[in-house]
Amino acid sequence: MVEKIQMQTVILEPDFFERDGLNYVSIPFNEVINRGKRLDASSFSKEGRVARQLLDNCPYQKIPLFGEMGFASRVFHFPRFRRIFVKNGIPIFTASQILDLNPKADKFVSKRTKANLNELALKEGQIVITCSGTIGFSSIVSKILKDKVFSHDLIRIECTNPDEIGYVYAFLKTEIGRNILSTNNYGSVVTHIEPEHLSTVNVPNLPVEIKKEVHEGVMEAYRLRDEANDLLNKAETTLYQKLGLSPIEDLKIKYLTNVEEIRAFSIKIGDWHHRLDGSYHIPIINEIMDLFKKLNIKLTTLGDKDVSEKIILPGRFKRVYVDEEYGVPFLSGGDILQFDPEQVKYLSVKHHNKRIGEQLTIHENMILVSCSGTIGNIVLVPAHFDGWTANQHILRIVPSNKVNAGYIYAFLSSSYGEELIKRQVYGSVVDEIDDNQLATIVIPLPTRDIQDEIGNLALEAKRKWTDAYRMEKDAIKRVEEVIISSSLTKKPV
Helix, strand or coil: CHHHHHHHHHHCCCCEEEECCEEEECCCHHHHHHCCCCCCHHHHCHHHHHHHHHHHHCCCCEEECECCCCCEEEEECCCCCCCCEECCCEEEECHHHHHECCCCCCEEECCCCCCCHHHHECCCCCEEEECECCCCCEEECCCCCCCCEECCCEEEEEECCHHHHHHHHHHHHCHHHHHHHHECCCCCECCECCHHHHHHCEEECCCHHHHHHHHHHHHHHHHHHHHHHHHHHHHHHHHHHHHCCCCHHHCCCCCCCCCCCCCCCCCCHHHCCCCCCHHHHCHHHHHHHHHHHCCCCEEEECCCCCCEEEEECCCCCCCCECCHHHEEEEECCCHHHECCCCCCEEEEHHHHHHHHHHHHECCCCCEEEEEECEEEEEEECCHHHCCCEECCCEEEEEECCCCCHHHHHHHHCCHHHHHHHHCCCECCCCCECCHHHHHCCEEEECCHHHHHHHHHHHHHHHHHHHHHHHHHHHHHHHHHHHHHHHHHHCCCC
């Protein structure tokens, strides 16, 4: 990429150089003393120092992100609070979920929690940044995140000028912005930032027409993401309507006792399937299967060749990671949920070429299912993930051309699909599910026209994800190009 070559040019002037594939940095002795006589390399991170060097060389006026005359009028977060977790309460999300395509809470807090949960809910138009642990992940609060309650470890930014939200966000998403957020003035990596730290983050005040172009591109990308989520919600609603399914909460589950804390039930010996773990035999599965049998719709399994060509579970292997130019993006189970994975590693093509071709590569319209640790994260692979790879903790369903891939995704991501997948979980410490178990999961298979009515909504959502991804990347790249090119020439672009 052009900007990568330009950045390397800056890196080599004058304190940074490369030899035998290793990066070196020349540090003045007095800086070592000032840094507490630290000799560990992480205290003098190249990335943070280069980012600041680029900004120093950029000829445009620098305006603080926050402070007097800054881009933001308000920057804040909330103190830690003790959470009272309950089974049914107010959904609460973790900070990293700001990156998810469609965030879903798996924990709930009581209204008696001693915190102002209304204030913790995100407000539309805010920029949010993770500020603890992994620093600098950012997102704009659109319909996807609006009114959702997040934990305390998010910094919320409210811009003075609403027409600059997209520009400020794009700068924070550049490699330059991320490195400045995650390192201090000396380049040392930080593990926590406070709102007041953002007053030391300077943002180049690029020409109005560039800021407007970037802002509009980013906000259009978020509008498309919102539309994609609306389509997915509509797909699930249509699935229930067309298949005649009631909300899963309405199913009457029968137990041997009415005591909430004791969920006792019996099974027939012919139904034990060589499984003695109670979770496999939970009564809700019987209710689901009884309901399916009343639908007057063909029932089959995911392993049916009319449903999937194959289900792939890669074997375990020792990974060799490399720089971007020598590898292929390698996703984890958490990465697949994200719109634009922030911490992608690159798997060596040289060392893993055969495995990449046979097992690891993912393609558009594959359906990914996390199968180790966290079970049942479902993703319909969008075009911008095509050709990437994913690890062995993710099952790949290759849909048959006889079915609508969007329909399979819509069913598996529904409450019914979730219960059927989690039923198969085994493992005493780390939860697991394999390809053979996934193949046995029952799926109603309606006529192709009904499949298309449901599935095409999911496929259209997938297309909007990719359009949004490319639009946002273009906006971020525009900011990077202007900063880097002007830094090299010392002249406004």
